Structures are given as C-alpha cells and as structure tokens.
Amino acid sequence: MRVIVVVGARPNFIKVGPLMPALAAAGIHAHIAHTGQHYDSAMSDVFFADLDIPEPEWFLGVGSGTHAVQTGTAMMKLEELFSAERPDAVLVVGDVNSTLAAALAAVKVHVPVVHLEAGLRSRDMSMPEEVNRLVTDQLSALLLTPVTEADANLLAEGVDPARIVFVGNIMAESVLRNLPRIEGRDVCTRFGMAENDYLLVTVHRPENTDHPERLAEIAAALESAPLPVLFPVHPRTRPRLAAYGVGEASSRVRLTEPVGYLDMLALQRDAAAVLTDSGGVQEEACMVRTPCVTVRRNTERGITIDVGANELVSAERELIGVALERALAKHRDWSPPERWDELVASRVADALTDGIPPLAGYEGA
Numbered sequence: 001m002r003v004i005v006v007v008g009a010r011p012n013f014i015k016v017g018p019l020m021p022a023l024a025a026a027g028i029h030a031h032i033a034h035t036g037q038h039y040d041s042a043m044s045d046v047f048f049a050d051l052d053i054p055e056p057e058w059f060l061g062v063g064s065g066t067h068a069v070q071t072g073t074a075m076m077k078l079e080e081l082f083s084a085e086r087p088d089a090v091l092v093v094g095d096v097n098s099t100l101a102a103a104l105a106a107v108k109v110h111v112p113v114v115h116l117e118a119g120l121r122s123r124d125m126s127m128p129e130e131v132n133r134l135v136t137d138q139l140s141a142l143l144l145t146p147v148t149e150a151d152a153n154l155l156a157e158g159v160d161p162a163r164i165v166f167v168g169n170i171m172a173e174s175v176l177r178n179l180p181r182i183e184g185r186d187v188c189t190r191f192g193m194a195e196n197d198y199l200l201v202t203v204h205r206p207e208n209t210d211h212p213e214r215l216a217e218i219a220a221a222l223e224s225a226p227l228p229v230l231f232p233v234h235p236r237t238r239p240r241l242a243a244y245g246v247g248e249a250s251s252r253v254r255l256t257e258p259v260g261y262l263d264m265l266a267l268q269r270d271a272a273a274v275l276t277d278s279g280g281v282q283e284e285a286c287m288v289r290t291p292c293v294t295v296r297r298n299t300e301r302g303i304t305i306d307v308g309a310n311e312l313v314s315a316e317r318e319l320i321g322v323a324l325e326r327a328l329a330k331h332r333d334w335s336p337p338e339r340w341d342e343l344v345a346s347r348v349a350d351a352l353t354d355g356i357p358p359l360a361g362y363e364g365a
Contacts, residue, residue, distance in 0.1 A: 001028045001352065003114075004087045006078065008035035008062070008098025010047060011280045014261060015093045015116065015170045017051035018177055022345030026353055030091070031057035033081060035074045035098040046260035051174070067097060067128050074101035082109050089114050089356055092136060093170070095129040103136040112356045116170060116348060118143035119150025120279075120300040126207070129279075130300075142356045144348055146170070147303045147337060163357055167347035168339025171280060175287040176342050178265060185266040191230055191256060193270075199227050199324065200271035200290075201253075202278050204234035208295060212243075214315035218295060219244035221320035222253050226328065227272055229253040232264070273327040275320070282310050287336060291327035295320060308334040 003023065007016055016032065023030040034056035048055070060077040062070060074097065082090060082105055090106040091114045092099045103113045118137050122130050137143055137154060145151050146169040154164050188195055201222060208214050219241060222229050233241065233255045241247060247255035259267065268274055269288040274281060276294055282301045285292040286309035294301075294312050304310035308330075313323040339347075 001089070002085075002087045003028055003030040003089045003091050003352070004033050004082070004085065005030050005091045005093075006033050006035065006098060006102035007056075007093065008074065009094075009096040011094045011171075012096060012098065013047035013051065013053060014174050014280065017053055018173045018342075018345040019093075019116070019170060019348060020054055022349045023352070026346075026349035028349060028352055033058040033060065033078065033102075035078070035101065036061045036063055050261040051178070062098070071097045071101045071104075074098050075105045078102050078105035079109060082106055082111050087111060089141075089352070091116060091352075092140075093117055095120070095132045095136070097128070097132065100132040100136055103139045107139045107359070112141040112358065113139055114142040114144065114352065114356065115140040116144045116167075117146050119145045119152075119154045119164070120147075121150075121153045122298045122300040124298050127205075133300075141359050142351065144351060146340075149303065160357070165347070165351040166339065167351060168341060168344040169283060169337070170344045170348070171283045172287050172336065172340035173342050173344040175265065175284055178262060179269075179288070182262055182266040182269065185262065187259075187263045187266040188230070188270045191254060193228060193230050193254075195270045196272050197227060198271055199225055199229045199273055199275060200267050201229055201231040201275045202234075202281055203231075203276070203295065204237055205277040205296065207297065208277055208315055209234075209237050209240055211315075212240075215240055216244055217315045217317045218320065219246045220317040221324075222246060222275075223251065224317070224321060225252060225324060226321075230256065230267065230271075232256045232259050232267075234258065273324060275324065286310065286334070287340065289332040289334070291330040291332065293320065293323045293327050303337045307337055 062074045089112045092102045093116045106113045115136050143164050144167045231253050246253050271290050274285045274292045277296050279301050282304045286304045292310040295315050311323050313319045
C-alpha cells in the first residue's frame with residue numbers, strides 16, 4: 001500500500017512523529033507531503049528535528065494568506081501531486097487548512113481519504129478548524145477517532161459505522177514516547193523560572209487575539225497571576241499584547257519566542273499550571289499531569305475536562321484568576337482517557353491494512 005501523509009502545521013508534525021515508523025513496520029509505504037502552511041524554522045523545521053520525522057518527499061511552499069487563499073493554493077498543488085503519484089490513500093491529520101485542502105484534492109481525483117483525529121466537535125462554526133473538521137469527515141473513506149465521543153458525533157451525522165475505527169489519541173502517544181527524552185531537560189531555568197513555580201501560557205486563537213476586550217481581560221489576569229508567567233508567544237500575538245504592557249520590564253509576564261516540541265513538553269511538565277486556548281496543549285498538559293485552564297467559549301477536547309485535567313473558562317479577568325487558583329490546588333491524580341497510550345500508531349496501521357471502504361460510486365469510477 002502506498003500512502004501520502006499530508007502535513008502543514010505544528011499540530012500535524014507532532015501527530016505524525018510516532019505514525020511514520022509504525023506504518024513502515026506494517027509494510028505500508030508512506031511518504032510525507034508538507035504543504036508549507038507553517039514554513040519557518042520555529043514553527044516547522046524544529047519539530048521535524050525534535051521528533052525524528054523523515055524529511056518530506058514533497059514540499060509545496062504554500063505559505064501564509066487568508067483561509068481561502070491558503071486552502072485553495074494547497075488544494076491546487078496537492079491535486080497535481082495526487083494525480084501524478086496515484087497513491088492508494090491520502091492520510092490527513094487534525095483540522096488545519098492543509099487537512100481540508102488535501103481531503104478536497106484527493107476526493108476530486110478519486111483517491112480515498114483517511115482522517116486521523118476524526119469526529120472532534122466544538123459546535124462553534126466561527127472556528128475555521130470546526131469547518132475543516134466537518135467537511136473533511138464527510139469526504140473521508142476511513143475515519144480514525146481519538147475518543148469514543150467522536151464516534152458518537154460521526155454516527156449522529158450519518159457516517160457509516162463501517163468507516164469508523166476508534167484508535168485513540170496519536171498526540172498522547174507522541175507525548176508518552178518523548179517523555180524519556182526530556183528527562184533532565186531543565187528548560188524553565190533558561191527562562192528564569194523555577195520548577196513547579198510558574199504558569200505556562202499560550203494564547204493564539206482569533207477568538208481571543210482578534211477581540212481587544214477579551215485580550216485585555218486575559219492580559220489583566222496574567223499581570224495579577226499568583227505565580228510568574230512564561231509565555232511563548234505566537235508572532236501575530238506579540239504586538240497585540242504590547243498595547244497592554246505585557247512583556248515590558250515591569251510586567252509579571254515573560255514573553256519568549258516559540259519553542260520546539262521537546263522544550264515545550266518539558267515546560268508543560270515543570271509548570272505549576274497551564275493557561276491556553278490550544279487544543280493540542282490541552283491534551284499534552286493532560287498527559288504530563290499538569291492542571292490546565294482553557295480560555296475559550298468551548299472546546300472539542302471535552303474529554304480532558306471529564307477526566308479532571310482541564311477547566312474551561314471565558315476570557316474574563318476574575319474568572320481566569322479563580323480558575324487558576326483551583327488549578328494550582330488540584331491534585332495531579334487523574335487517569336488518561338481510554339486508548340491514550342503507546343499503541344495508537346499501530347492501531348492506525350492495522351486499520352489501514354484491514355482495508356479502506358470505498359465511497360459510494362468509487363467502485364465504478
């Protein structure tokens with residue numbers, strides 16, 4: 001079986017880390033196509049190095065742009081690639097624009113789509129990722145889910161149960177396989193922080209950064225946080241934070257450039273708590289047993305709340321402060337969700353070798 005695995009952004013890179021060796025071990029010939037949605041070293045190259053991911057066979061150089069420009073450009077380049085290579089399947093991961101572009105391009109040239117991390121739902125159509133998830137799942141011939149709730153979502157949307165396989169969370173496997181590699185990795189002191197005595201923050205979603213009133217509330221909460229704050233900041237967020245004095249010499253918050261995967265994992269492990277609006281960070285914090293507070297209207301990672309690792313809170317200073325106090329008092333004794341283990345990639349390989357059901361009409365295409 002020949003499979004093209006499409007990646008484009010940080011969350012994709014993390015998920016294919018454990019996947020590529022498992023596919024090779026199963027005799028599946030898989031090669032990576034990198035759209036270039038994230039293309040600079042801090043957001044791309046460092047993750048390939050940290051995770052020992054094979055060099056992409058194809059780099060498409062899509063770059064930045066509006067959602068439509070980025071998705072459309074990726075779709076055109078991927079269509080040309082799939083038409084030339086004629087793989088047995090295209091495997092897409094997560095919910096970024098490259099995921100949607102690959103699914104659209106593949107189905108148009110009659111190549112089956114396999115979606116890893118299918119079925120997650122925030123039920124918030126203002127999120128570009130939610131649109132990407134919904135459309136990708138409807139186009140996919142095989143849907144590989146990270147939690148049983150995702151199976152239920154797909155069934156409610158009319159997806160044939162024969163197409164759904166509960167494999168577990170590939171992000172969790174990446175964390176577990178890399179924990180030994182961060183033993184003794186003392187990253188926090190590099191930034192002037194002490195182990196278990198700082199808050200780690202990531203905020204990048206437009207629902208927070210594109211609304212000054214929400215960002216102002218988050219900034220105020222950080223400035224009055226009970227512990228020093230370390231904030232690896234997305235390039236587009238930094239200038240917006242400057243308006244509120246975040247990161248200045250008098251600030252309680254230390255801003256840093258984005259960090260690589262292993263450094264970020266170590267920072268999450270050693271933090272007293274995490275404040276984020278990232279889906280992936282919610283999952284990673286759950287796996288390293290660091291309490292998490294998620295500043296969003298909703299989350300598609302509700303399982304992290306169910307197991308006691310995470311709390312959802314709106315972008316209001318007082319609510320964030322109270323949630324952080326609860327997180328700091330929390331015991332780290334929750335259990336990981338079902339199938340968030342080191343066998344996810346092997347289950348993916350098994351699902352592929354068991355066969356991909358053709359979509360209606362493909363039999364006679």
